[in-house]
Amino acid sequence: MSTLRYCPALFLSATSSGQGKTTLAAALARYHNRAGRRVRVFKIGPDFLDPMILARASGAEVEPLDLWMVGEPACRRLLYEAAAEADLILVEGAMGLFDGTPSGADLAERFGLPAAVLIDARGMGQTFGALALGLAQYRPGLRLAGVIANRVGSERHAEMIGEGIPSEVPFLGALPRLDEAALPSRHLGLVQAAEIADLEQRLDAAAERLAGTALAELPPRVAFREPGLASAPTIKPVPRLDGLQIAVARDAAFSFLYAANLRLLRSLGAKLSLFSPLRDSLVEADAIYLPGGYPELHLETLAANRAMLASLGTHVDAGKPLYAECGGMLYLLETLTDKDGRSGQLAGLLPGHGRLQPRLAGLGMQSMATSAGELRGHSFHHSTMETPLTPSTYGIRQRDGGRGEPVYRHGSLTASYLHLYFPSAPEAAAALFIAEQRR
Template identity: 30%
Template sequence: MQTPCVLLSADRSGAGKTTIATGLMAALTEMGMEVQGFKAGLDYIDPTYHEYVTGRPSRNLDGYVMTQKDIKTIYANATKNADIAVIEGVRGLYEGLDIDSDTGSTYQIAKTLNTPIIMIIDARSITKTAAAILKGIQDFKKPDIQAAILNKVGSQKHQEKLEKAIHRHTDIQVIGAIPRTSEMEIPYRHLGLIPASEMNHQQIKKKTQGLRETIKQTIDLQKLTEIARPPKKTPPTKTTPRKPDVTIGVALDKAFTFYYQDNLELLKQHGAEIKTFKPTQDTLPKVDGLYIGGGYPEIHAKQLQDNQKLRQQIKEESQKGMPIYGECGGLLYLLDQIKYQDKTYSMTGALNGTAIVGENRVVGYTELQATKNNPILKKGQKIKAHEFHHSHITNLQNPQYTIKLHRGTGIKNQKDGLTKNNTIGTYQHIHQQPYPQTTKNLLNKCREYKNQK
C-alpha cells in the first residue's frame, strides 16, 4: 500500500501554511513516524524547513510543468519507507496558471493524487465568516475537505465562536485552533521566507522546536493521521543509474541554495558524480562542468567578491569551454557585476552584464524554446519553467541569446539563455524531472569537454 497523505491548503498566502506544515511534520517525526514532505508549486524555500524537521529531502509537485504521471511518480518514489506524507499547498486552494483552469493549483495536486484536504483558516477578526469561507471553497468545486485548522485565534471565546459557526453551517470538523503567537512566525524577505539553511543551528533548532510544541498543544494529531489516506496507486519507478563517468561541480552554500532534489538525483542517475563547493569561500574543485543554482548572491555579494581566486578560476574555465549552467542567482554570479543597495560588487565575468537587484519583481510560469543549441537545450526543444526574481540586467555587450520565451519575461524582450563559449545563464528555474533531456544535454557537454582536455 502506498504511503497515506494529507494536504494542507488555505484561502490565500499568509494564512500560516508553512509554519503549520513544518510544525506538524516535526510533531509527527517526534512521534516516531517517517514523514515525507512535499510542496505544491515550485518554491525552493519552504521545503528547506520540511527537510530540517523530517531529515528527508522535501519534493515539489507542480501541475504546470509536470504531467499527472510525473506527479504520481515523484510521490511514489519519494514516499518509499515513509509512514505519512504531508503536502503543503501554495497560495489559495484554487490559484494557478489562470482563472480558466486548475493548472498549477493546489486543487489540481489534490485531484491528481486523490488526497484529503485540511484547510487552514486565518481567523484573525472573523467568526461566522470563517464558516462562509469554508463553505464557499467547498461548494465551488467540491474538493475533498476533511477538516479545518484555525490559525491566529484571539482567545478561548473566539475559538468557541469559530467552532460553533463552522459546525452549524458546514460539515467540516475543526481539528485544531492555534493562538496568535510569535512562536508561529518565520523571518521573511523579498523572495519569501529566509531559507532554513541560512539560519545557524541554534536559530533553526529554537524556531522549529517552538513550531512543534505549539502544534502538539493545539492540533489533534490522532484525528489528522486518521484523515490521511493513500493516493491513487502508482508504483515507484525502477531505474538503473548510469555508472559515473563525469564530474560536475554544484555551487552549494548560503548564497546558492535553490536546487530541486529531483534535479540533483537526475544528475547522478545519468552518470554524474557531484562535487559541491562554496563560492563564498572555496576554490574550484576538479570537475568537468558547473551547475550554479539560484539563491541570494546579492545578500552575500561581498563574500563572493572577496573570493577572487574562485571568480577568476570560473572565468578561465568558461573561456576554455567548460560547460557552465547558471540559473537565476547563478546567472547573476556569472555576470561582470551585481549592484545591490547602492553598492557594486565584482562577480566572475564569464558573461557580460551588470545585474541591478531590488527592482522589477518578476514572478510566474514560463514557456520557452531553444533558438540555438546550448549546454542544456537543443535547438527547437520546448519546456515549461518559472521565473521569480527582483533584478534586471544592464550593460549587455553583444548578447547572444539562445532561448525565446513564448510566455514570461526572460532577460530582455522575452529573450533568455545568455550564452558565451559553453556557458549559459538564465532566469528560468527548470524542474528537470519532466525534461530529463536537459540533464542529459548538460552531462553530454561535460563528457565532450572532459575528453578534449
C-alpha cells in the same frame, strides 16, 4: 493489475499566500516525527526555501509535486514510493487552494488527498463560517478534511468562529498566534533554514501547540496506486556523460537546487562534486553548475574572492560548459548592485550589470525548448539585468505560451533566470553540461 499502498495523508492549503501554511506543515511534521512516526513531506510547485524548513522538521528530504513541472506520472510515482516507507504523508500547497493552473486542488483531487484549509481569522468572527462553506462547496469532487482557523486572538474569538461554522464543514480547530514559532522571511520568501539559529526551538514550539487538537490525530489513509509502465521514469543511460565531472556550487549564496536534478545527473553517469564560491579558491571540473540563491546577500565576500572568479574564467576560456541559473547568472555579470545601492565587481564572464529591485521582477512557470526536449521550470526574481548580448532563445510561459525569460549562450556559458527541473527532459538537461565538440 496495479497494486495499492495505503498511508495516512493530508494536503495542507490556505485561502492565499502568507496564511501560515509552512509553519503549520512544519509543526505537523515535527509533531509526528517526535511521536516516532516516519513523515514524508512534499511541496506543491517550484520552491526551494519552504522545503529546507520542512526537511528539518520531518527529518527527510522534501521534493516538489506539480502536475505541470514534475508531471502527473512522476508525481504518482513519488507518492506511491513514499507510501511504502512513511507513516504519514503531508503535502503543502502553494498560494490559495484553487489558485494557478493546475492548482493545488487539482493535484489533491487527482490523487484523492484530503484537503485541510488554513484561514487567517484575524479581524473575523462568524463570517469565517461563510468563507469555510464556500471553500467546501466550490468544488464538489474535492475531498475536504476540514478548515483551520489561524492566528486566533483569544478563547472568545475561537468561540465566535466556531459558532458561525455550518455543521457540514469539518472544523479542525483554532490556532493562536505562534510568535515564538514564526518563520522569518526576506525578499524571495522564507529565510534559509541554515540561517535560523533557533530553528529547532521554533519547530518544537509550533509542534507543542498542536497537542490535544484534531490536527494531532493521524488523517485518514489514502490509497496510492502503483504507477503503470507508461509512468515509469524515462531516464536512460547516456554514455557521453559517463565519467563527466560536474562541479556544483553549494553554499549560503547558491542553494536553490532541486535534489532531483543532482540525482538525474548522477543517474546519467556524471560524477558530482560540491564547491563554495564563498570559501573556495579553485574549481576544476569538466563542467560547472551555478544554481540560484542569494549572491546579493554575500556580495562583498563573492567580489573579494578573486581567485574563485579567476578560476571560473579559466574554466570558460578552456571551452568547458558552465550552466548558470538566476543568482548563478548574476554572479557571472560584471557587476551586481544590491537593494541598498552597494555594488560589487564579479566574474565578468557575462557582459552586463545586475541590480536588485524593491519589487518582484519576474514570476511564473516557464519551459525551455531545446532540440533534445522541453525542460520545464519557473522564474522568480527581484533583480533585473542589462546586457549587450542577444538572447539565443527565450523561455515559454506556461500560462499563455508567450515569450518568457531570455536565455543567453556566450561561448561555453549558458545562463538564464530560469530554474529548471532536469527530470522533465533528461536528455536536454544532460546537453547543458556537454562541451560543444562532444555533442
